[in-house]
Amino acid sequence: MPCADGRDMQEKQLLNHTADKEQRPLPGRSNHAGNLSQSEKKLQEAICVLLVELCERFTFFGIVCNMILFCTVKLGYHNYQAAIVNMCFVGTSMLTPVLVGWLAECLVGRIKLVCICMCLHFLGTALLPVVAFPFEDIYIDRRHILHTLTKREQKIVFYFALLTASLGIGGIRAIVCPLSAYNLEDCGPKELLSFFNWFYWLINLNSAVVFVSISYIQQSVARNLGFLIPFVSALMAMITIHMVRGEMIYKPKTDSSLLTTFGVIASALKMCCMRYHYFSGGVTNWLDHAKENYGGQYSETQVESIKSLARLFPLFAFQILYRTCIMQIPSGYYLQTMNSNLNFSGFVLPVAAMNVISIVPLLVLVPILECINSCLFSSKDTGHSPTIYVVVGQLSAALSVMVAGFSEIHRKHFPQVEQTLSEEVLLVSSMPCFHLAPQYILLGVAEALVTPSCSLLSFRLVPERIRGISMHFLTLFNGAGCFMGAFFVQTAHAGTQGNWFPHLLHEGKLERFFFFLASLMTVNTLGFWTIAHRYDNLNQEYTNEFRGSLPEEKLLKHEKAIKHYGSVLESSPILSPMEKT
Numbered sequence: 001m002p003c004a005d006g007r008d009m010q011e012k013q014l015l016n017h018t019a020d021k022e023q024r025p026l027p028g029r030s031n032h033a034g035n036l037s038q039s040e041k042k043l044q045e046a047i048c049v050l051l052v053e054l055c056e057r058f059t060f061f062g063i064v065c066n067m068i069l070f071c072t073v074k075l076g077y078h079n080y081q082a083a084i085v086n087m088c089f090v091g092t093s094m095l096t097p098v099l100v101g102w103l104a105e106c107l108v109g110r111i112k113l114v115c116i117c118m119c120l121h122f123l124g125t126a127l128l129p130v131v132a133f134p135f136e137d138i139y140i141d142r143r144h145i146l147h148t149l150t151k152r153e154q155k156i157v158f159y160f161a162l163l164t165a166s167l168g169i170g171g172i173r174a175i176v177c178p179l180s181a182y183n184l185e186d187c188g189p190k191e192l193l194s195f196f197n198w199f200y201w202l203i204n205l206n207s208a209v210v211f212v213s214i215s216y217i218q219q220s221v222a223r224n225l226g227f228l229i230p231f232v233s234a235l236m237a238m239i240t241i242h243m244v245r246g247e248m249i250y251k252p253k254t255d256s257s258l259l260t261t262f263g264v265i266a267s268a269l270k271m272c273c274m275r276y277h278y279f280s281g282g283v284t285n286w287l288d289h290a291k292e293n294y295g296g297q298y299s300e301t302q303v304e305s306i307k308s309l310a311r312l313f314p315l316f317a318f319q320i321l322y323r324t325c326i327m328q329i330p331s332g333y334y335l336q337t338m339n340s341n342l343n344f345s346g347f348v349l350p351v352a353a354m355n356v357i358s359i360v361p362l363l364v365l366v367p368i369l370e371c372i373n374s375c376l377f378s379s380k381d382t383g384h385s386p387t388i389y390v391v392v393g394q395l396s397a398a399l400s401v402m403v404a405g406f407s408e409i410h411r412k413h414f415p416q417v418e419q420t421l422s423e424e425v426l427l428v429s430s431m432p433c434f435h436l437a438p439q440y441i442l443l444g445v446a447e448a449l450v451t452p453s454c455s456l457l458s459f460r461l462v463p464e465r466i467r468g469i470s471m472h473f474l475t476l477f478n479g480a481g482c483f484m485g486a487f488f489v490q491t492a493h494a495g496t497q498g499n500w501f502p503h504l505l506h507e508g509k510l511e512r513f514f515f516f517l518a519s520l521m522t523v524n525t526l527g528f529w530t531i532a533h534r535y536d537n538l539n540q541e542y543t544n545e546f547r548g549s550l551p552e553e554k555l556l557k558h559e560k561a562i563k564h565y566g567s568v569l570e571s572s573p574i575l576s577p578m579e580k581t
Contacts (some may be wrong), residue, residue: 010412019467020049020428054206055236056172059125061210062229062486063165064090067354068334073424075155077299078491080501083331084486089162090327091482096170098472101477102258117236119173123234126164131157158207178219180427181192190541192460193386196452201366204447208359211352261469262296264290305466312458312470314475315535318394318528322446323481325397325490325521329358329443331485332514333436334402339426339505342419349433356435370450387451387532393449398521400442405514407436410565429506461538488517 016238066084068387071082100117130153187195271289287310290296293301334351340350414431458474461468492500492513500516502508 001468014550021068031156045243048239050202051239052172052236052243054171055232055239056121057119057206058210058232059165059167059229059236060093061207061212062232062329063125063128063162065211065355068331069338069351069421072338073153075158078498078503079505080171080498080503081490083489083501084329085484087482087489089166091254091486092163093169093480094167094475094479095481097174098170098258098476100167100170100176101472104174104175106259114171115241117167117168117175118240120164121168121172122233122237124163124168126230126333127157127161128165129229133160151172172240173418184303188457189460190373193456194216194373196455196459197370200447200452200455201363203364205430208363211355211359214380258469258472259307260298260302261466264296264303267296267298268303281544286389289439305463306464307581308405309466309470309473311534311538312473314358314531315454315457315528316473318524319450319474319477320481320484321521321524322394322397322450323478324429324485325401325517326447326485327482327485328401328404328514329355329395329440330519331489332510333439335505336408336411336436336510337433338421339428341414341417341430342421342433344432348420354436354440355431356446357440361441362448365445365448385532385536386456387528387535389449390457391529391532393446394521394525394528395442396449397446398525400439400446400516401514401521403442404436404439404517405511407439408505408511408514410435416506418560421465427504427506457535461535489512490514499556519580 017494049272067086067089068079068082071077071085071491072079079086100113221309239277267290268287271294285307287303288294288309291300293300294300296303333354338351356368411429411431415430416427417430418425419428454474455471458470462470489501496509496512499508500513501510
């Protein structure tokens with residue numbers, strides 16, 4: 001009987017093996033077709049994500065670039081109020097992706113939430129051209145009808161449109177096109193830096209197109225093109241619907257979340273307080289109190305991941321003041337340009353056109369840096385440390401704000417002339433606006449160096465399972481920098497009774513605000529420079545780990561281990577001559 005059973009088993013295994021061979025696809029045919037269709041779907045998904053990203057940035061920059069002009073000329077705001085509104089909108093648009101990402105994880109489904117956010121985005125962008133942008137003159141049946149909304153109603157609809165648009169922006173950035181959708185897990189440090197460089201290069205190229213087109217919209221002959229913004233929002237919605245139907249919406253891993261991160265921190269703080277009051281603990285790091293071994297609620301893997309994230313908090317903190325300086329482009333620098341002479345050979349330049357000057361350095365520097373890295377460094381070498389770029393970029397930002405202060409003093413030495421902006425006659429300095437170009441260029445250089453490098457460090461120096469959380473925290477601190485800028489403007493205006501951030505620039509001392517901000521940014525740069533070596537060491541450690549994970553490196557280590565083991569066997573005194581032979 002055992003023999004018969006054994007034969008039956010052998011026959012069954014033979015039949016199964018034959019059936020597997022029959023069902024197995026021929027090499028080079030269906031396998032190739034399956035791989036091709038899978039690669040085509042991935043390519044289509046990447047193109048859709050990139051298109052949605054560009055459309056979202058188009059609408060975002062289209063809203064931001066003319067907001068101060070509308071608030072000051074049409075709503076009658078003071079300069080500091082318009083700057084605060086602009087910076088708060090940018091900061092809110094940075095914080096909403098984190099909020100929407102949390103809602104998608106915990107409360108609402110991703111597909112349902114992305115549909116809601118698309119509707120909110122289209123509603124906000126549809127209201128803005130009608131209410132916020134200068135479309136007062138409407139003609140119906142040869143009759144001239146003036147704008148019927150009062151100032152109060154305009155403000156209500158305007159803020160409602162900004163709120164809905166920012167919520168929609170948050171949903172698009174968090175669900176449709178998060179950074180994790182680009183599949184960067186297997187990339188080395190050099191490939192990651194190259195990705196971030198070209199990623200922000202494309203975004204800034206898009207913003208340059210936006211500023212040029214919106215500048216054209218400012219001219220009276222092209223006001224109807226203001227509806228281009230909701231049209232782009234509708235196009236983005238159609239691409240997103242195609243992604244939803246094709247199941248191309250990225251689904252992140254659920255092994256880590258913001259709630260887990262904050263839970264580990266809260267549990268560690270709670271246990272620290274308890275141990276401080278009742279008994280002492282022998283842990284090397286305060287976050288270890290959240291581990292189950294020390295009375296906490298979280299596993300060792302979770303706590304160790306949060307510890308690696310906590311090492312990046314100083315890097316994030318030093319980005320707050322840097323982001324405040326960057327926010328001077330749509331606030332302080334914009335006001336300087338608006339109060340300068342925009343006439344160029346009989347043609348009145350729109351204010352937003354000067355923003356393109358800050359984008360040109362990034363569009364030029366990124367290809368140059370990529371060529372240098374590809375020519376001077378091998379594929380395994382990481383090139384220069386990202387912290388060097390961060391330090392140089394932050395120093396360039398401090399220098400830019402300082403130059404802005406001297407430019408403001410220089411601007412007030414010119415006599416005043418009348419200038420028409422959005423059908424309003426303003427008294428401005430006769431200094432040509434191109435005299436402000438150096439401060440724009442310096443901030444553009446800062447963005448080209450700092451933003452890709454900080455994104456690389458935030459993505460690279462944490463375990464793979466919490467890389468999305470790390471990028472969320474970087475976004476949170478960048479948003480905090482926008483609100484910090486609004487706080488500085490409000491404090492400077494209130495503390496100096498409007499002298500440091502005046503409504504009429506020729507009657508105040510805006511240069512003192514710039515000098516104050518430049519001094520803070522210089523201290524910020526020196527502070528980061530003192531701790532930059534920590535991230536150099538961490539980056540080198542992760543680079544060595546990545547090299548060790550490559551197949552050729554593993555094979556080399558294996559061969560070295562075999563040679564070392566053979567040499568040990570030959571020279572070992574423990575083995576007898578018989579064993580050696």
